[in-house]
Amino acid sequence: MPIGTKKAMFRNTLIIGALLLCMTGFSGASGIEAMSADTSQYGDTFIADQDGYFTKTTSTIAPSVSRKGEIIHIIGAGETISEIAALYGLKSQTILWENDVNPLRIRGGEKLLIPPFDGVGYTVKKGDTVAKIATTYKVPATDILSKNNVTTIKIGEKIYVPNAKPIVNASPRNIAGRSTSVRTPLANNNVGPAVGKILIYPTMGSITQGYKSSHHAIDIANSNKPPIWAAADGTVIKASSGTWAGGYGNHVIIDHGNGVKTLYGHLEYLDVNVGDHVKQGQVIGKMGRTGRVRGVTGIHLHFEVIENGVKKLPSLFW
Ligand SMILES: [Zn+2]
Incomplete structure:
Protein backbone atom coordinates (compact mmCIF):
# COMPACT_ATOMS: atom_id res chain seq x y z
CA MET A 1 0.00 0.00 0.00
CA PRO A 2 1.46 3.36 -0.96
CA ILE A 3 2.18 5.74 1.82
CA GLY A 4 3.20 9.33 1.88
CA THR A 5 0.08 11.14 2.90
CA LYS A 6 -1.44 11.36 6.30
CA LYS A 7 -4.65 10.05 4.84
CA ALA A 8 -3.00 6.88 3.60
CA MET A 9 -1.30 6.32 6.90
CA PHE A 10 -4.55 6.81 8.73
CA ARG A 11 -6.17 4.26 6.42
CA ASN A 12 -3.35 1.83 7.20
CA THR A 13 -3.96 2.21 10.88
CA LEU A 14 -7.64 1.43 10.44
CA ILE A 15 -6.87 -1.64 8.33
CA ILE A 16 -4.39 -2.98 10.83
CA GLY A 17 -6.89 -2.42 13.60
CA ALA A 18 -9.66 -4.14 11.65
CA LEU A 19 -7.45 -7.05 10.68
CA LEU A 20 -6.43 -7.45 14.26
CA LEU A 21 -10.05 -8.03 15.17
CA CYS A 22 -10.08 -10.87 12.66
CA MET A 23 -6.84 -12.16 14.11
CA THR A 24 -8.10 -12.41 17.62
CA GLY A 25 -10.94 -14.62 16.44
CA PHE A 26 -8.97 -16.95 14.23
CA SER A 27 -5.66 -18.69 14.19
CA GLY A 28 -2.44 -16.76 14.28
CA ALA A 29 -1.41 -17.88 10.82
CA SER A 30 -3.95 -15.58 9.23
CA GLY A 31 -2.68 -12.81 11.45
CA ILE A 32 0.69 -12.93 9.78
CA GLU A 33 -0.92 -12.47 6.40
CA ALA A 34 -3.14 -9.75 7.72
CA MET A 35 -0.12 -7.74 8.73
CA SER A 36 1.02 -7.48 5.11
CA ALA A 37 -0.78 -4.15 4.97
CA ASP A 38 1.52 -2.57 7.49
CA THR A 39 4.18 0.00 6.76
CA SER A 40 6.93 -1.46 8.88
CA GLN A 41 10.61 -1.60 8.20
CA TYR A 42 12.83 -4.59 8.79
CA GLY A 43 13.34 -5.26 12.47
CA ASP A 44 10.17 -3.56 13.59
CA THR A 45 8.12 -5.24 16.23
CA PHE A 46 4.41 -4.89 16.81
CA ILE A 47 2.89 -5.62 20.16
CA ALA A 48 -0.81 -6.20 20.60
CA ASP A 49 -1.87 -4.36 23.71
CA GLN A 50 -4.75 -5.40 25.91
CA ASP A 51 -7.25 -3.44 23.86
CA GLY A 52 -6.12 -5.24 20.75
CA TYR A 53 -4.19 -2.45 19.05
CA PHE A 54 -0.82 -3.01 17.57
CA THR A 55 1.77 -0.71 18.95
CA LYS A 56 4.99 -0.30 17.06
CA THR A 57 8.06 -0.45 19.19
CA THR A 58 11.70 -0.03 18.40
CA SER A 59 12.94 -1.03 21.79
CA THR A 60 13.93 -4.49 22.84
CA ILE A 61 11.34 -6.27 24.90
CA ALA A 62 12.70 -7.52 28.17
CA PRO A 63 12.28 -11.28 28.10
CA SER A 64 11.02 -11.31 31.66
CA VAL A 65 8.02 -9.10 30.90
CA SER A 66 4.92 -11.22 30.85
CA ARG A 67 2.81 -10.74 27.77
CA LYS A 68 -0.74 -11.73 27.14
CA GLY A 69 -0.86 -11.63 23.40
CA GLU A 70 1.02 -12.83 20.41
CA ILE A 71 3.56 -10.57 18.78
CA ILE A 72 4.23 -10.11 15.10
CA HIS A 73 7.94 -9.89 14.49
CA ILE A 74 9.30 -8.61 11.20
CA ILE A 75 12.55 -10.46 10.57
CA GLY A 76 15.50 -8.13 10.30
CA ALA A 77 18.20 -8.60 7.66
CA GLY A 78 20.56 -11.34 8.83
CA GLU A 79 18.55 -12.20 11.92
CA THR A 80 18.41 -15.85 12.92
CA ILE A 81 15.62 -17.75 14.60
CA SER A 82 17.73 -18.24 17.72
CA GLU A 83 18.41 -14.50 17.97
CA ILE A 84 14.73 -13.74 17.60
CA ALA A 85 13.85 -16.40 20.16
CA ALA A 86 16.33 -14.89 22.62
CA LEU A 87 14.81 -11.46 22.04
CA TYR A 88 11.47 -12.70 23.34
CA GLY A 89 12.81 -15.07 25.95
CA LEU A 90 11.54 -18.10 24.06
CA LYS A 91 13.02 -21.32 22.78
CA SER A 92 13.71 -21.44 19.03
CA GLN A 93 11.47 -24.46 18.72
CA THR A 94 8.48 -22.50 20.00
CA ILE A 95 8.80 -20.05 17.11
CA LEU A 96 9.48 -22.76 14.54
CA TRP A 97 6.50 -24.81 15.64
CA GLU A 98 4.23 -21.81 15.32
CA ASN A 99 5.48 -20.61 11.95
CA ASP A 100 5.77 -22.65 8.79
CA VAL A 101 9.29 -21.50 8.01
CA ASN A 102 12.53 -23.22 7.19
CA PRO A 103 15.14 -21.83 9.60
CA LEU A 104 17.75 -22.24 6.87
CA ARG A 105 15.91 -19.91 4.59
CA ILE A 106 14.30 -17.15 6.61
CA ARG A 107 14.56 -13.74 5.01
CA GLY A 108 14.46 -10.19 6.23
CA GLY A 109 11.00 -8.72 5.90
CA GLU A 110 9.18 -11.99 6.53
CA LYS A 111 6.82 -12.00 9.48
CA LEU A 112 6.82 -14.39 12.39
CA LEU A 113 4.09 -14.94 14.90
CA ILE A 114 5.69 -14.91 18.33
CA PRO A 115 3.73 -16.93 20.91
CA PRO A 116 3.37 -15.41 24.37
CA PHE A 117 5.28 -18.24 26.06
CA ASP A 118 7.00 -21.53 25.28
CA GLY A 119 4.61 -24.21 24.10
CA VAL A 120 2.47 -25.08 21.12
CA GLY A 121 -0.51 -23.31 19.64
CA TYR A 122 -3.81 -25.13 19.71
CA THR A 123 -7.21 -24.21 18.30
CA VAL A 124 -10.02 -25.46 20.50
CA LYS A 125 -12.25 -27.96 18.72
CA LYS A 126 -15.76 -29.18 19.43
CA GLY A 127 -15.72 -31.63 22.30
CA ASP A 128 -12.44 -30.36 23.74
CA THR A 129 -12.09 -29.80 27.42
CA VAL A 130 -9.13 -28.36 29.25
CA ALA A 131 -8.65 -31.72 30.93
CA LYS A 132 -8.62 -33.52 27.57
CA ILE A 133 -6.06 -31.14 26.08
CA ALA A 134 -3.99 -31.41 29.24
CA THR A 135 -3.98 -35.20 28.98
CA THR A 136 -3.12 -35.17 25.28
CA TYR A 137 -0.15 -32.89 25.77
CA LYS A 138 0.77 -34.19 29.22
CA VAL A 139 0.70 -30.83 30.93
CA PRO A 140 -1.27 -29.69 34.00
CA ALA A 141 -4.73 -28.34 33.14
CA THR A 142 -4.23 -25.51 35.59
CA ASP A 143 -1.15 -24.38 33.64
CA ILE A 144 -3.18 -24.15 30.44
CA LEU A 145 -5.76 -21.91 32.08
CA SER A 146 -3.35 -19.74 34.04
CA LYS A 147 -0.82 -19.20 31.24
CA ASN A 148 -3.58 -18.26 28.80
CA ASN A 149 -5.17 -16.13 31.51
CA VAL A 150 -8.59 -17.71 31.00
CA THR A 151 -11.02 -19.60 33.19
CA THR A 152 -12.63 -21.59 30.39
CA ILE A 153 -12.00 -22.36 26.71
CA LYS A 154 -14.21 -21.69 23.71
CA ILE A 155 -14.53 -23.57 20.44
CA GLY A 156 -12.48 -21.93 17.70
CA GLU A 157 -10.35 -20.02 20.18
CA LYS A 158 -6.61 -20.29 19.90
CA ILE A 159 -4.70 -21.06 23.04
CA TYR A 160 -1.14 -22.07 23.76
CA VAL A 161 -0.34 -25.25 25.61
CA PRO A 162 2.56 -24.30 27.87
CA ASN A 163 5.72 -26.35 27.75
CA ALA A 164 4.16 -28.85 25.35
CA LYS A 165 5.55 -30.39 22.20
CA PRO A 166 3.63 -30.85 18.96
CA ILE A 167 1.97 -34.20 18.51
CA VAL A 168 4.02 -36.11 15.95
CA ASN A 169 2.00 -38.40 13.75
CA ALA A 170 4.67 -40.72 12.47
CA SER A 171 2.95 -43.20 10.24
CA PRO A 172 5.15 -46.00 8.93
CA ARG A 173 5.81 -45.95 5.21
CA ASN A 174 5.88 -48.99 3.01
CA ILE A 175 8.76 -48.98 0.61
CA ALA A 176 9.13 -51.66 -2.01
CA GLY A 177 11.80 -54.23 -1.19
CA ARG A 178 11.96 -53.44 2.48
CA SER A 179 10.50 -55.32 5.37
CA THR A 180 6.90 -54.40 6.10
CA SER A 181 7.06 -55.63 9.66
CA VAL A 182 5.04 -53.65 12.16
CA ARG A 183 6.85 -50.65 13.54
CA THR A 184 6.58 -49.19 16.95
CA PRO A 185 5.20 -45.69 16.56
CA LEU A 186 6.77 -42.87 18.50
ZN1 LIG B 1 30.43 -42.36 14.32
Whole structure:
Protein backbone atom coordinates (compact mmCIF):
# COMPACT_ATOMS: atom_id res chain seq x y z
CA MET A 1 0.00 0.00 0.00
CA PRO A 2 1.46 3.36 -0.96
CA ILE A 3 2.18 5.74 1.82
CA GLY A 4 3.20 9.33 1.88
CA THR A 5 0.08 11.14 2.90
CA LYS A 6 -1.44 11.36 6.30
CA LYS A 7 -4.65 10.05 4.84
CA ALA A 8 -3.00 6.88 3.60
CA MET A 9 -1.30 6.32 6.90
CA PHE A 10 -4.55 6.81 8.73
CA ARG A 11 -6.17 4.26 6.42
CA ASN A 12 -3.35 1.83 7.20
CA THR A 13 -3.96 2.21 10.88
CA LEU A 14 -7.64 1.43 10.44
CA ILE A 15 -6.87 -1.64 8.33
CA ILE A 16 -4.39 -2.98 10.83
CA GLY A 17 -6.89 -2.42 13.60
CA ALA A 18 -9.66 -4.14 11.65
CA LEU A 19 -7.45 -7.05 10.68
CA LEU A 20 -6.43 -7.45 14.26
CA LEU A 21 -10.05 -8.03 15.17
CA CYS A 22 -10.08 -10.87 12.66
CA MET A 23 -6.84 -12.16 14.11
CA THR A 24 -8.10 -12.41 17.62
CA GLY A 25 -10.94 -14.62 16.44
CA PHE A 26 -8.97 -16.95 14.23
CA SER A 27 -5.66 -18.69 14.19
CA GLY A 28 -2.44 -16.76 14.28
CA ALA A 29 -1.41 -17.88 10.82
CA SER A 30 -3.95 -15.58 9.23
CA GLY A 31 -2.68 -12.81 11.45
CA ILE A 32 0.69 -12.93 9.78
CA GLU A 33 -0.92 -12.47 6.40
CA ALA A 34 -3.14 -9.75 7.72
CA MET A 35 -0.12 -7.74 8.73
CA SER A 36 1.02 -7.48 5.11
CA ALA A 37 -0.78 -4.15 4.97
CA ASP A 38 1.52 -2.57 7.49
CA THR A 39 4.18 0.00 6.76
CA SER A 40 6.93 -1.46 8.88
CA GLN A 41 10.61 -1.60 8.20
CA TYR A 42 12.83 -4.59 8.79
CA GLY A 43 13.34 -5.26 12.47
CA ASP A 44 10.17 -3.56 13.59
CA THR A 45 8.12 -5.24 16.23
CA PHE A 46 4.41 -4.89 16.81
CA ILE A 47 2.89 -5.62 20.16
CA ALA A 48 -0.81 -6.20 20.60
CA ASP A 49 -1.87 -4.36 23.71
CA GLN A 50 -4.75 -5.40 25.91
CA ASP A 51 -7.25 -3.44 23.86
CA GLY A 52 -6.12 -5.24 20.75
CA TYR A 53 -4.19 -2.45 19.05
CA PHE A 54 -0.82 -3.01 17.57
CA THR A 55 1.77 -0.71 18.95
CA LYS A 56 4.99 -0.30 17.06
CA THR A 57 8.06 -0.45 19.19
CA THR A 58 11.70 -0.03 18.40
CA SER A 59 12.94 -1.03 21.79
CA THR A 60 13.93 -4.49 22.84
CA ILE A 61 11.34 -6.27 24.90
CA ALA A 62 12.70 -7.52 28.17
CA PRO A 63 12.28 -11.28 28.10
CA SER A 64 11.02 -11.31 31.66
CA VAL A 65 8.02 -9.10 30.90
CA SER A 66 4.92 -11.22 30.85
CA ARG A 67 2.81 -10.74 27.77
CA LYS A 68 -0.74 -11.73 27.14
CA GLY A 69 -0.86 -11.63 23.40
CA GLU A 70 1.02 -12.83 20.41
CA ILE A 71 3.56 -10.57 18.78
CA ILE A 72 4.23 -10.11 15.10
CA HIS A 73 7.94 -9.89 14.49
CA ILE A 74 9.30 -8.61 11.20
CA ILE A 75 12.55 -10.46 10.57
CA GLY A 76 15.50 -8.13 10.30
CA ALA A 77 18.20 -8.60 7.66
CA GLY A 78 20.56 -11.34 8.83
CA GLU A 79 18.55 -12.20 11.92
CA THR A 80 18.41 -15.85 12.92
CA ILE A 81 15.62 -17.75 14.60
CA SER A 82 17.73 -18.24 17.72
CA GLU A 83 18.41 -14.50 17.97
CA ILE A 84 14.73 -13.74 17.60
CA ALA A 85 13.85 -16.40 20.16
CA ALA A 86 16.33 -14.89 22.62
CA LEU A 87 14.81 -11.46 22.04
CA TYR A 88 11.47 -12.70 23.34
CA GLY A 89 12.81 -15.07 25.95
CA LEU A 90 11.54 -18.10 24.06
CA LYS A 91 13.02 -21.32 22.78
CA SER A 92 13.71 -21.44 19.03
CA GLN A 93 11.47 -24.46 18.72
CA THR A 94 8.48 -22.50 20.00
CA ILE A 95 8.80 -20.05 17.11
CA LEU A 96 9.48 -22.76 14.54
CA TRP A 97 6.50 -24.81 15.64
CA GLU A 98 4.23 -21.81 15.32
CA ASN A 99 5.48 -20.61 11.95
CA ASP A 100 5.77 -22.65 8.79
CA VAL A 101 9.29 -21.50 8.01
CA ASN A 102 12.53 -23.22 7.19
CA PRO A 103 15.14 -21.83 9.60
CA LEU A 104 17.75 -22.24 6.87
CA ARG A 105 15.91 -19.91 4.59
CA ILE A 106 14.30 -17.15 6.61
CA ARG A 107 14.56 -13.74 5.01
CA GLY A 108 14.46 -10.19 6.23
CA GLY A 109 11.00 -8.72 5.90
CA GLU A 110 9.18 -11.99 6.53
CA LYS A 111 6.82 -12.00 9.48
CA LEU A 112 6.82 -14.39 12.39
CA LEU A 113 4.09 -14.94 14.90
CA ILE A 114 5.69 -14.91 18.33
CA PRO A 115 3.73 -16.93 20.91
CA PRO A 116 3.37 -15.41 24.37
CA PHE A 117 5.28 -18.24 26.06
CA ASP A 118 7.00 -21.53 25.28
CA GLY A 119 4.61 -24.21 24.10
CA VAL A 120 2.47 -25.08 21.12
CA GLY A 121 -0.51 -23.31 19.64
CA TYR A 122 -3.81 -25.13 19.71
CA THR A 123 -7.21 -24.21 18.30
CA VAL A 124 -10.02 -25.46 20.50
CA LYS A 125 -12.25 -27.96 18.72
CA LYS A 126 -15.76 -29.18 19.43
CA GLY A 127 -15.72 -31.63 22.30
CA ASP A 128 -12.44 -30.36 23.74
CA THR A 129 -12.09 -29.80 27.42
CA VAL A 130 -9.13 -28.36 29.25
CA ALA A 131 -8.65 -31.72 30.93
CA LYS A 132 -8.62 -33.52 27.57
CA ILE A 133 -6.06 -31.14 26.08
CA ALA A 134 -3.99 -31.41 29.24
CA THR A 135 -3.98 -35.20 28.98
CA THR A 136 -3.12 -35.17 25.28
CA TYR A 137 -0.15 -32.89 25.77
CA LYS A 138 0.77 -34.19 29.22
CA VAL A 139 0.70 -30.83 30.93
CA PRO A 140 -1.27 -29.69 34.00
CA ALA A 141 -4.73 -28.34 33.14
CA THR A 142 -4.23 -25.51 35.59
CA ASP A 143 -1.15 -24.38 33.64
CA ILE A 144 -3.18 -24.15 30.44
CA LEU A 145 -5.76 -21.91 32.08
CA SER A 146 -3.35 -19.74 34.04
CA LYS A 147 -0.82 -19.20 31.24
CA ASN A 148 -3.58 -18.26 28.80
CA ASN A 149 -5.17 -16.13 31.51
CA VAL A 150 -8.59 -17.71 31.00
CA THR A 151 -11.02 -19.60 33.19
CA THR A 152 -12.63 -21.59 30.39
CA ILE A 153 -12.00 -22.36 26.71
CA LYS A 154 -14.21 -21.69 23.71
CA ILE A 155 -14.53 -23.57 20.44
CA GLY A 156 -12.48 -21.93 17.70
CA GLU A 157 -10.35 -20.02 20.18
CA LYS A 158 -6.61 -20.29 19.90
CA ILE A 159 -4.70 -21.06 23.04
CA TYR A 160 -1.14 -22.07 23.76
CA VAL A 161 -0.34 -25.25 25.61
CA PRO A 162 2.56 -24.30 27.87
CA ASN A 163 5.72 -26.35 27.75
CA ALA A 164 4.16 -28.85 25.35
CA LYS A 165 5.55 -30.39 22.20
CA PRO A 166 3.63 -30.85 18.96
CA ILE A 167 1.97 -34.20 18.51
CA VAL A 168 4.02 -36.11 15.95
CA ASN A 169 2.00 -38.40 13.75
CA ALA A 170 4.67 -40.72 12.47
CA SER A 171 2.95 -43.20 10.24
CA PRO A 172 5.15 -46.00 8.93
CA ARG A 173 5.81 -45.95 5.21
CA ASN A 174 5.88 -48.99 3.01
CA ILE A 175 8.76 -48.98 0.61
CA ALA A 176 9.13 -51.66 -2.01
CA GLY A 177 11.80 -54.23 -1.19
CA ARG A 178 11.96 -53.44 2.48
CA SER A 179 10.50 -55.32 5.37
CA THR A 180 6.90 -54.40 6.10
CA SER A 181 7.06 -55.63 9.66
CA VAL A 182 5.04 -53.65 12.16
CA ARG A 183 6.85 -50.65 13.54
CA THR A 184 6.58 -49.19 16.95
CA PRO A 185 5.20 -45.69 16.56
CA LEU A 186 6.77 -42.87 18.50
CA ALA A 187 5.92 -43.34 22.16
CA ASN A 188 2.42 -41.98 22.76
CA ASN A 189 2.86 -39.91 19.62
CA ASN A 190 3.99 -37.14 21.90
CA VAL A 191 7.70 -37.09 21.26
CA GLY A 192 8.96 -34.60 18.75
CA PRO A 193 12.38 -33.50 17.67
CA ALA A 194 13.99 -30.66 19.55
CA VAL A 195 14.33 -27.80 17.12
CA GLY A 196 17.61 -25.96 16.93
CA LYS A 197 19.02 -23.01 15.07
CA ILE A 198 19.36 -24.60 11.66
CA LEU A 199 19.38 -28.33 12.19
CA ILE A 200 17.47 -30.28 14.74
CA TYR A 201 19.05 -32.92 16.93
CA PRO A 202 18.22 -35.87 14.65
CA THR A 203 17.09 -38.47 17.15
CA MET A 204 16.71 -39.26 20.83
CA GLY A 205 19.77 -40.41 22.73
CA SER A 206 23.00 -39.29 24.24
CA ILE A 207 26.27 -38.54 22.51
CA THR A 208 28.68 -41.42 23.05
CA GLN A 209 31.40 -40.20 20.75
CA GLY A 210 32.05 -36.59 19.96
CA TYR A 211 33.55 -34.73 17.05
CA LYS A 212 37.34 -35.00 16.88
CA SER A 213 40.15 -35.30 14.37
CA SER A 214 39.56 -39.03 13.93
CA HIS A 215 35.78 -38.77 13.92
CA HIS A 216 34.21 -35.86 12.05
CA ALA A 217 30.78 -36.74 13.30
CA ILE A 218 28.85 -37.37 16.47
CA ASP A 219 27.51 -40.71 17.61
CA ILE A 220 24.16 -40.71 19.36
CA ALA A 221 23.24 -43.93 21.12
CA ASN A 222 19.94 -45.24 22.37
CA SER A 223 19.29 -48.94 22.87
CA ASN A 224 15.57 -48.36 22.26
CA LYS A 225 16.32 -47.83 18.55
CA PRO A 226 14.37 -44.57 18.22
CA PRO A 227 13.33 -43.01 14.92
CA ILE A 228 15.82 -40.88 13.02
CA TRP A 229 14.56 -37.45 11.97
CA ALA A 230 15.62 -35.36 8.99
CA ALA A 231 17.66 -32.57 10.56
CA ALA A 232 16.20 -30.02 8.13
CA ASP A 233 14.08 -29.90 5.00
CA GLY A 234 15.84 -31.29 1.98
CA THR A 235 16.16 -33.90 -0.73
CA VAL A 236 17.43 -37.42 -0.16
CA ILE A 237 20.48 -37.80 -2.40
CA LYS A 238 21.63 -41.17 -1.04
CA ALA A 239 19.65 -44.03 0.49
CA SER A 240 22.02 -46.97 0.81
CA SER A 241 20.70 -50.21 2.22
CA GLY A 242 22.00 -53.76 2.56
CA THR A 243 25.73 -53.13 2.19
CA TRP A 244 28.72 -52.38 4.42
CA ALA A 245 29.12 -49.08 2.61
CA GLY A 246 32.59 -48.34 3.95
CA GLY A 247 31.37 -48.85 7.51
CA TYR A 248 28.33 -46.60 7.34
CA GLY A 249 25.99 -49.55 6.86
CA ASN A 250 22.47 -48.51 5.95
CA HIS A 251 22.67 -44.77 5.56
CA VAL A 252 20.96 -41.68 4.23
CA ILE A 253 22.37 -38.40 2.93
CA ILE A 254 20.10 -35.38 2.68
CA ASP A 255 20.94 -32.26 0.71
CA HIS A 256 19.48 -29.21 2.46
CA GLY A 257 20.61 -26.63 -0.06
CA ASN A 258 22.97 -23.75 0.75
CA GLY A 259 25.85 -26.27 0.58
CA VAL A 260 24.68 -28.16 3.66
CA LYS A 261 24.20 -31.92 3.71
CA THR A 262 23.63 -34.35 6.56
CA LEU A 263 24.51 -38.04 6.78
CA TYR A 264 22.85 -40.65 8.99
CA GLY A 265 24.71 -43.96 9.40
CA HIS A 266 24.18 -47.44 10.87
CA LEU A 267 20.38 -47.34 10.48
CA GLU A 268 18.39 -50.52 11.03
CA TYR A 269 16.24 -49.64 8.04
CA LEU A 270 15.43 -46.62 5.92
CA ASP A 271 12.07 -44.94 5.48
CA VAL A 272 13.08 -42.90 2.45
CA ASN A 273 14.28 -43.36 -1.11
CA VAL A 274 16.62 -41.28 -3.25
CA GLY A 275 14.79 -38.27 -4.60
CA ASP A 276 12.35 -38.01 -1.71
CA HIS A 277 11.74 -34.53 -0.41
CA VAL A 278 11.71 -34.59 3.34
CA LYS A 279 10.57 -32.09 5.92
CA GLN A 280 12.52 -31.23 9.03
CA GLY A 281 11.60 -33.75 11.70
CA GLN A 282 10.27 -36.32 9.23
CA VAL A 283 11.16 -39.89 10.16
CA ILE A 284 13.76 -41.18 7.68
CA GLY A 285 14.64 -44.48 9.34
CA LYS A 286 15.33 -46.26 12.57
CA MET A 287 18.49 -46.30 14.66
CA GLY A 288 20.42 -49.55 14.29
CA ARG A 289 23.82 -51.18 14.23
CA THR A 290 24.57 -51.87 10.57
CA GLY A 291 28.08 -51.28 9.24
CA ARG A 292 31.03 -50.68 11.54
CA VAL A 293 29.78 -50.40 15.09
CA ARG A 294 31.76 -51.38 18.14
CA GLY A 295 30.85 -52.68 21.52
CA VAL A 296 31.16 -49.36 23.23
CA THR A 297 28.69 -47.67 20.98
CA GLY A 298 26.61 -50.59 19.77
CA ILE A 299 23.28 -49.33 18.51
CA HIS A 300 23.78 -45.71 17.52
CA LEU A 301 23.38 -43.04 14.91
CA HIS A 302 26.53 -41.75 13.21
CA PHE A 303 25.60 -38.19 12.24
CA GLU A 304 27.67 -35.98 9.97
CA VAL A 305 27.07 -32.40 8.89
CA ILE A 306 28.83 -31.56 5.65
CA GLU A 307 29.06 -27.93 4.62
CA ASN A 308 30.59 -27.24 1.22
CA GLY A 309 32.31 -30.63 1.34
CA VAL A 310 33.75 -30.17 4.82
CA LYS A 311 32.53 -32.27 7.74
CA LYS A 312 31.68 -29.70 10.39
CA LEU A 313 31.04 -29.82 14.10
CA PRO A 314 27.28 -30.56 14.19
CA SER A 315 26.67 -28.47 17.30
CA LEU A 316 27.57 -25.36 15.29
CA PHE A 317 24.24 -25.85 13.53
CA TRP A 318 21.93 -26.04 16.51
ZN1 LIG B 1 30.43 -42.36 14.32
